[in-house]
Amino acid sequence: MIPFLDMKSVYAELKPELDAAYARVMESGWFVLGKEVEAFEAEYAAFCGAKHCVGLANGLEALELVLRAWNLGAGDEVIVPSNTYIATWLAVTAVGAKVVPVEPTPGGPNIDPDRIEAALTSRTRAIMPVHLYGEPADMDTIMALAAKHGLKVIEDVAQAQGARVRGRRTGSLGDAGAHSFFPSKNIGAFGDGGAVTTDDAALAERLRVLRNYGSRVKYVNLERGYNSRLDELQAAFLRAKLPKLDAWNERRRVIAARYDDKLADIPGLGLPRVPQWAEPVWHLYVVRTNRRADLVKTLEKQGIGSLIHYPIPPHLQQAYADLGQGKGSYPLAEELADTVLSLPMGPHMPVEAVDEVAKVVRETLRT
Numbered sequence: 001m002i003p004f005l006d007m008k009s010v011y012a013e014l015k016p017e018l019d020a021a022y023a024r025v026m027e028s029g030w031f032v033l034g035k036e037v038e039a040f041e042a043e044y045a046a047f048c049g050a051k052h053c054v055g056l057a058n059g060l061e062a063l064e065l066v067l068r069a070w071n072l073g074a075g076d077e078v079i080v081p082s083n084t085y086i087a088t089w090l091a092v093t094a095v096g097a098k099v100v101p102v103e104p105t106p107g108g109p110n111i112d113p114d115r116i117e118a119a120l121t122s123r124t125r126a127i128m129p130v131h132l133y134g135e136p137a138d139m140d141t142i143m144a145l146a147a148k149h150g151l152k153v154i155e156d157v158a159q160a161q162g163a164r165v166r167g168r169r170t171g172s173l174g175d176a177g178a179h180s181f182f183p184s185k186n187i188g189a190f191g192d193g194g195a196v197t198t199d200d201a202a203l204a205e206r207l208r209v210l211r212n213y214g215s216r217v218k219y220v221n222l223e224r225g226y227n228s229r230l231d232e233l234q235a236a237f238l239r240a241k242l243p244k245l246d247a248w249n250e251r252r253r254v255i256a257a258r259y260d261d262k263l264a265d266i267p268g269l270g271l272p273r274v275p276q277w278a279e280p281v282w283h284l285y286v287v288r289t290n291r292r293a294d295l296v297k298t299l300e301k302q303g304i305g306s307l308i309h310y311p312i313p314p315h316l317q318q319a320y321a322d323l324g325q326g327k328g329s330y331p332l333a334e335e336l337a338d339t340v341l342s343l344p345m346g347p348h349m350p351v352e353a354v355d356e357v358a359k360v361v362r363e364t365l366r367t
Helices: 008-028 035-048 059-069 087-094 113-119 139-149 201-211 232-262 292-301 318-323 331-339 351-365
Strands: 052-056 077-081 098-102 124-127 152-156 176-180 194-198 215-217 285-288 340-343
Touching (some): 008 035, 008 232, 035 194, 059 194, 098 113, 139 152, 194 201, 201 215
Antiparallel strands (some): 052 194, 285 340
16 A cells, blocks of 8 residues: 555654644643744744744635735736636635636646736736745745736745755745645644744734734734634644754655656656756645546555546535636636646655555556
């Protein structure tokens, strides 16, 4: 059996540290917005190269609360990728703003900067690039475009914790970075969790108010806020994991390089192609094939896990049927949805398992 992602080995590797984190929180008697959250915020901000980090309940609310902190709402437009998980769109429509989808680059999964400018209108307020699969978007070009038009940029870093663009970490490249610590992420909690990183002190302060019922001081509410707080236990677990993140990401690069080698020159199989300026962290290793159904079936028979990220693009989801963007509206996103397949990937995956996966892929697609 080769699981899609080995979740148990993280605990096996870090059992003493994680057990100590649990005991530390339980013995403290303090479980919400305490010393563990404060310490993690400082440590994670330093890791990302940002001045501030605000811990939140999950990645979706990290995106949404940034937009609310910028006072975006009805009548405003936000540029989003057509090829992304639906959370990107949900954050925009949750504040009442309009999603304006832009297609990915022809050779990669991320939003195409060359297409963004054509999608801008007088109502555009922000751009929300997603670093999909662990590969960073072209932030230098996007930031230059945003500066030219006076727009805000929020990075969706949910799948790219630790990735770099020309040496700089994701989460420090835009006006704000939204992070998810869902358990399957490169650094994940043992439950939900999220954060925003930024160099903007005013934004960070407003997020701290918004996440806590609109309050700085208990029972004194400055505005209509939310309950979106990273809890102490998850923060303690994340603190135990953070020192391992770079090593785990390097291990993912080893696995990805092995896949590149073992899957080379298979007819009808498209492999990831990373820009030279990008240093991905391989949250996912995603191939493309028109024979996906056959491949999934064969892998499953051999006890090998795989997943499709994502089988239905946001514009074709029932949740956004009211936008009237039917089949053919975003053909590049639709083509990806029909052909992508994520193969097993993770820092605890043996290289020998890569060879076995590659063998099954090669045998399936050559018949």
